[in-house]
Amino acid sequence: MSTQITTPINRSSAEALSKNKQEPEWLTALRAEAAEAAETLEWPKPEKMRIDRWELGALGQYKQNDAISSSDQLPESVRGLVPAEASANLLVQRNSSVVLKQLAAELQSKGVIFTDLETAARDHAELVQKYLFTAIRKDENKLTALHAALWNGGVFIYVPKNVEVELPLQALLFSDDAEATFAPHILLIADNHSRVTYVDHVVSAFEAETGPSIHQAMVEVFVKAGAQVQFASVHHMADSVIDMTIRRAVVENDGRMEWVIGDLHDGNILSDTLTILNGSGSTSDAKVISIGGASQKMSLTTQAVHVGRSTESTMVTRAVMKDQATAIINGITKIEKGATKANGEQTEKVLMLSPKARGDANPILLIDEDDVKAGHAASVGQVNAEQIYYLMSRGISKQDAERLIIHGFLAPVVSEIPIESVREQLQKLLERKLGS
Incomplete structure (x- = not known):
């Protein structure tokens, strides 16, 4: 039909x-x-x-x-x-x-x-x-x-x-x-x-x-x-x-x-x-992984809104950007009035593989209650040259060293996939998108 x-x-x-x-x-x-x-x-x-x-x-x-x-x-x-x-x-x-x-x-x-x-x-x-x-x-x-x-x-x-x-x-x-x-x-x-x-x-x-x-x-x-x-x-x-x-x-x-x-x-x-x-007492955990390539454009937003009391949220985003790709990564934690004892944590990290790629990490905290905890961390940077030098000094090629660092960067999310076969598929996709 x-x-x-x-x-x-x-x-x-x-x-x-x-x-x-x-x-x-x-x-x-x-x-x-x-x-x-x-x-x-x-x-x-x-x-x-x-x-x-x-x-x-x-x-x-x-x-x-x-x-x-x-x-x-x-x-x-x-x-x-x-x-x-x-x-x-x-x-x-x-x-x-x-x-x-x-x-x-x-x-x-x-x-x-x-x-x-x-x-x-x-x-x-x-x-x-x-x-x-x-x-x-x-x-x-x-x-x-x-x-x-x-x-x-x-x-x-x-x-x-x-x-x-x-x-x-x-x-x-x-x-x-x-x-x-x-x-x-x-x-x-x-x-x-x-x-x-x-x-x-x-x-x-x-x-x-x-x-x-x-x-x-x-x-x-x-x-x-x-x-x-x-x-x-x-x-x-x-x-x-x-x-x-x-x-x-x-x-x-x-x-x-x-x-x-x-x-x-x-x-x-x-x-x-x-x-x-x-x-009250409700919790959430969100983990996001992304790899951008070519001239790809990505808007990735993760949000948690706390309404009940003693609620907890964790948000982790890892993105790797190559070529001329652009990623806008937003993490938003909102704690409403009355959501006492709430705890919201978020981390956004972007690893840049090309000088022409663009990655923006935007952590946002919107707090309308006093008796709460909230925190954020965000970073955008290139592959660490000292880490590459250390690995190369152990006989690892520069290409393999970069790949190891990237996989280590993404590991906090990949390891959380609840099924082994899905993790294996994800690893294959990571290899493909990274051009390995």
Whole structure:
């Protein structure tokens, strides 16, 4: 099935798309309202980055791919990204639709839901409608409105109270058709005292050079009281793809949210990850790794908002910049009035490999309460010449010495990836992007 999407999207085309997919009326109305809002809203304005100059009109068209029965039927170019241990709990989106979804019978018996969001909107409408576009408002800006109108496929996860999912739930989200709309939406709900790890790979697999396209994705995570969520995501797509990803988590009393983000995409990037610590005793930890090359432009923002009492947040970003790439890295810690005993720490570090590359690290603390702790550290610099000299004096070549230093620089994030096979994939990507 192929449904043309006009550019820009409007109310009637959003309604037609929704009805064509036989979605519930409430979702059709949501899409229509979002499309109408998108006509008047402006694009986000991240610090020091003019994303309105990017090719943002390449929305593509909705294309539904045929379902498959196992990962063995995936194209060879992406098949290797599915580790053997993921076969029991795996979801695959190809272009605009989910083509494979598997969940172990044991988890199904415990009430765990792991399916595509389009199916969940029909089969679990009450649950989806309660949370969808509440952490991210559909009318925040043109990007969120367009996404609300156009999202497709996607991932829905629900973990019931007191259920601990031992094995990670994994997703492969890939595009091999630059003319297809690629806009997954991920909605994850971890009920009271539950625990879950979710990992996804976002990739492109074009057979030849293509025109511009957009991956616009949004993530909403709800961590209920005492629950724990690990969310790991690795992005690596072609330089013709603009990667625009917004992530939001809302954490209640004594809940914990952990992010591990590998922004290793080759094209322009807008990445914004925010954790809202609503509940007392709630905590968050966000680790971001990125490598920029060629003339790539990246806006990477990590945020924590403290609302509840005795909340803690940690944010660490490591970026390596080469060639003529530009990265604007923002860390924002916001402590609201009444969030006593809050503690927010952040670190942004940029390693420059080229005199023409640009990396800005901007730590921001916004404090509206007295009885709190908050700190930040930021640095931008070249590879340390003394370290290289020391390694070379031990018989290591200059190229290998630089590589060792870079890997050591990135290690605090890489080591936090919760699955060994994903860490291995990340190491391969690091080697590729660093030109080793």
